[in-house]
Amino acid sequence: MILTADYHTHTPYSHGKNTVEENAEQAQKLGLKQLGISDHGFSHVAFGVRRRQIQDYRRDCKIASEKYGLDVLVGIEANIRGVDGKADLKPSDYENFDIYFCGKHVFVWYSKFSDFLGYGCGNFWFDKFGKKPSEKLLHRNTKAYVNTIKNNPIDAITHLNYLCPANALEVAKCASDYGTYIELNAKKCHLTDDELCEIVQKTDARFLINSDAHSAKRVGEIQLVEEQLTRVNFPLERIDNIDGRLPKFRFAEFKKSL
Ligand SMILES: [Zn+2]
Ligand SMILES: [Zn+2]
Known part of the structure; x- marks a missing residue:
């Protein structure tokens, strides 16, 4: 691979x-052939890229593309901001980005106070002290993922289930319906072997493998995912950024239709 x-x-x-x-x-x-720069979205309290930086961000990607002779795509790893599926980008931001990813993070400006309490604090508490997620938490988190996919032209859900345990099968069904990829994140495997096998068997969801590199030396580093794929005998044809394949991105298609 x-x-x-x-x-x-x-x-x-x-x-x-x-x-x-x-x-x-x-x-x-x-x-x-391609590299995505997908820094954290605007609503990340501490680390989000700021709107005033976007022109510099775009310029850096363009310069790097030309210097190294590969497509450096301007991306964003937006934040799921609550159960109603609000994410970081407004339609007026769309022209500034090539790819639009979204995932769950902590320290985010949530959409509503009830999202801060239920979705934000509920998951934070579970992550620190919980053992088995309650049905209520699973339901709320699944709804947040599903509504985010439905309400925004998201290319990929990053690190599904990280900081936010959900019904991965239901999320993957929705992702498949809307043309959103499920990311296999190489920093840590967040889907269990069983969850991954079930998604493959019961849905048509497609996948991307990404490093989630926070340093240059980790760009392209995917060993952890490779080990899991081998373990579960994963059908590699379901992954669209390996072996010469390039993905068909939903966000780019959506922008063409505007
Ligand atoms: Zn992330
Ligand atoms: Zn990331």
């Missing part, structure tokens, strides 16, 4: 260590 592209990498625009150019240099060394 050879990685064609890595779409989830961070830079100091959020809390990555190396610059856009340094990530691109590493991507070029690895022979990747």
Whole structure:
């Protein structure tokens, strides 16, 4: 299995260590065709890229593309902001980005106070002290994922189930219906082997493998995912950024239709 592209990498625009150019240099060394710079979204309290930085962010991606001869896509890893599926980008932001990813993070400006309490604090408490998620928490989290996919032209859900245990099968069914990818995140496997097998068997969901690199040396590093895929005998044809394949991104298609 050879990685064609890595779409989830961070830079100091959020809390990555190396610059856009340094990530691109590493991507070029690895022979990747595309690289995504997807720093944290605006509603991340501490690390979100700021709207006033976007023109610099775009310029850095363009310079790195030209210097290293690969497509450096301007991305964002937006935040799920609550159960109603609000995410970071407004339609007026769309023109500034090539790819639009979304995931659950802590320290986010939630959509409503009830989301801060139920979705934010509920998951934070579970992450620190919980053992088995309650039905109520699972239901709320699943709804947040599903509504985010339905209400925004999201290309991929990042690290599904991280900080936010949900019914992964239901989320994957929705993702498949809407053309949103499920990310297999190489920093940590957040889907169990059983969850992954069930998604493959019972849905048509498609997948991307990403490093979630916060430093240039980790760009393209996917060993942890490879180990899981081997363990579960995963059908590699379901992954759209390996072995020469490039994904068909929902966000780009959506923007063409505007
Ligand atoms: Zn993330
Ligand atoms: Zn990330």
